[in-house]
Amino acid sequence: MILEISEHGSVLKRNHECFLIKTAENKLEVPAEKVDAVIITANALVSTQVMSLCIEKGIQLVLSEWSGRPFGRLWACTLGKATELRRKQYLNQDSVVAFKFSKDIVEKKLKEQKKFLVEIRNNRCVNDVTVDNAVRFLQKSLNELKKIEYSKSFKQELLGLEGSSASVYFSAISSVLPKKYKFTERSRRPALDPFNAVLNYAYGLTYAGVEKVVILSGLDPNAGFYHADAYGKPTLVFDLIELFRTRVDRIAVKVFTKKIARDSWFQILKHGDSVSVFLAKEARKYIIKEYVSSVEVVVEKEGWNYCRRLIDLLLYEG
16 A cells, blocks of 8 residues: 655654554554555654654555655665565566566557547437547557567557557547647647647646656656666656556547637647637636646556566566
């Protein structure tokens, strides 16, 4: 379990082999053997004995901003499981382990995209050729994915397959939106249309959630396996967010197909012949609410489980 200290004024102490949490109104004791990580998101008092317990048991102790984004962690001076885990992470950047991990990520993403489009097709009163074609294309991509084997170029092959599938997938998504909100392609920074503005903001929330889970697991967020390494960039977070993108896509599609979005949601800035679209406070507030209700818990639970499986893969096969 993840033990989160989120109430201001809380006190976290050690009582033998347990964590003792005291707040203004309650007292709770949690056995250390049940705790995988401790995250502090409030102004709290944490004893050095708690830090010792975390180090003894190999429990991650992480300091976080109120928003949930980690900014620091406790690190042991001696060699241990965390050191070995990170060593395996760095050694397996281009190994068979990296290939298995990357291929699994792409497969799960393609399956979720196909599943979402099938649901859209089944819920619409009329047939949409673009959606039908996209479903077939994604199935073809899944078939092609099975044929990809480990080689020095596996990342390029997987990225190429994922990229071509994403283009077809988003064309299908655009085809089911109201006419005024259709878009021609994905645009990131800045968004060039309202749909991409919503999607980018929701993806940003998801990045923060995935990063939190990765850090709590003990993995190095800057050592990914699928996306290219970039100094100071959380490439493992970039890898793992692929598992949750389709859940976020559902929020964006719902916002427009259910006519929840309003013109007041979007701030449009013109730069000559081009435009940039940003979300107003009203829109951000709604997206946050939807993210918390339908994505946040999934990211924490499934993201944590996936990190644990990755750790086992690295320690026992890497």
